[in-house]
Amino acid sequence: MTNHDEAVAVRPLALAWVSRHLEVGERVVRTGALHGGITAEMRRLTIGTRDGGTRDLVLRTFVDVEHADDWLNREAGALTLLPGTGVPAPGLVDPTAAHCEYPSLLMTHLAGRTVLDDEGLETRVPLLARQLVAIHALRPTERPREYVALTTADTVVTPKGADAAVWASAIDVIRKPAPPCEGRFLHRDFHPGNVLFDVPPSRPAGARITGVVDWAATSWGPADLDVAHCCTNLALLHGPAWGLRFAEAYEEAGGVLATAASERLYWRVRDGLAFSEEVQLVSQPWREAGRTELTTRAVEERLDAYVTALMDALG
Structure with missing residues (x-):
C-alpha cells in the first residue's frame, strides 16, 4: 500500500x-x-x-x-x-x-468537494437552503434522539472588545426556556463544510450539490436550530449579512420557521453564542482549507458583529 x-x-x-x-x-x-x-x-x-x-x-x-x-x-x-x-x-x-x-x-465516496470561498456564494446559498428544506421534510419511521443544546448562559465567552451590553442582552435571551416547537428531522451540523459541490470551473453559477456528509449528530428538533447553525457558519465564513440571508433563503425555498421574532431570535442567538466557546476549534479547519485570513481573532470579530446584527434585527 x-x-x-x-x-x-x-x-x-x-x-x-x-x-x-x-x-x-x-x-x-x-x-x-x-x-x-x-x-x-x-x-x-x-x-x-x-x-x-x-x-x-x-x-x-x-x-x-x-x-x-x-x-x-x-x-x-x-x-x-x-x-x-x-x-x-x-x-x-x-x-x-x-x-x-x-x-x-x-x-x-461521493463526488464533489467542499467550497468555502466567497466567490459564487450567491449561487450556493439557495442550493444549501433547498437541500436543508429537503432534509427537514424527511419523516423516518423511527425518530432519532431529541436535540441537545449544550451551551448555557454561564458558559458563553464574550469576545474581547465586544459590546458588553449587547452580549449581556444576548445571553439573557438564552436564559429563558426553549420555545415550544414542532419537531423535524435535523442534520444538526449542516453547514458548507459538510456539503459537497460540483462547480464547473468556467461556470460557477452552474454549481450543484453532490452530497451531504457527517450525519453523526442527527437529531429531532426545531427546524430553526438547523437553520441557525448554518446561519452562524455562513456569518463567520463570509460575513454577518450572509448569516441573515440564509434564513431568508430557507423560507424562500419553502422552509417554515418560527412565527414569532422572539422565537427566531432564541435559536439563532443560542447557536451563535455556542460558537463563542470554540472559535479556535472551528476556525482551524477553515484555515487548513485555504481560508488563511480567518484567524481566531478575525472569526471572533465576525461572531461579535453577527450577534450584534441578530440583536438589531430580531431583538
Whole structure:
C-alpha cells in the first residue's frame, strides 16, 4: 500500500477490517486524508480493482472522542434510512468495526468537494437552503434522539472588545426556556463544510450539490436550530449579512420557521453564542482549507458583529 502521507496510514486492525469488505482480487492501494472534520478522522481509500481500475471508499474513525460509539451508531442509523429519499448521502458499507482500534464506519465516496470561498456564494446559498428544506421534510419511521443544546448562559465567552451590553442582552435571551416547537428531522451540523459541490470551473453559477456528509449528530428538533447553525457558519465564513440571508433563503425555498421574532431570535442567538466557546476549534479547519485570513481573532470579530446584527434585527 502506498501512502501520500504516513500520518494518514490506516491502522492495522482497521485495514484488516476494510480488506474483509473488498471483493476478491481487490486491495487498498492508496490512502489520503480528507480535511475539514473536527470530531473524526476521515480517510479516502483508493481500492485497486481486479480489472486494473480503481474505486474509492471513505473510512471515518472516531479517535479519542467521548461517546464515540453513540456518534457512530447515530450516523449509521441516518445513513441506513437515507437511501431512496433523494437526499445525497454516502452509502453505508459497514458500521460495526468491532475489531478496529477505534470506533469506525466504512462508507462510499461521493463526488464533489467542499467550497468555502466567497466567490459564487450567491449561487450556493439557495442550493444549501433547498437541500436543508429537503432534509427537514424527511419523516423516518423511527425518530432519532431529541436535540441537545449544550451551551448555557454561564458558559458563553464574550469576545474581547465586544459590546458588553449587547452580549449581556444576548445571553439573557438564552436564559429563558426553549420555545415550544414542532419537531423535524435535523442534520444538526449542516453547514458548507459538510456539503459537497460540483462547480464547473468556467461556470460557477452552474454549481450543484453532490452530497451531504457527517450525519453523526442527527437529531429531532426545531427546524430553526438547523437553520441557525448554518446561519452562524455562513456569518463567520463570509460575513454577518450572509448569516441573515440564509434564513431568508430557507423560507424562500419553502422552509417554515418560527412565527414569532422572539422565537427566531432564541435559536439563532443560542447557536451563535455556542460558537463563542470554540472559535479556535472551528476556525482551524477553515484555515487548513485555504481560508488563511480567518484567524481566531478575525472569526471572533465576525461572531461579535453577527450577534450584534441578530440583536438589531430580531431583538
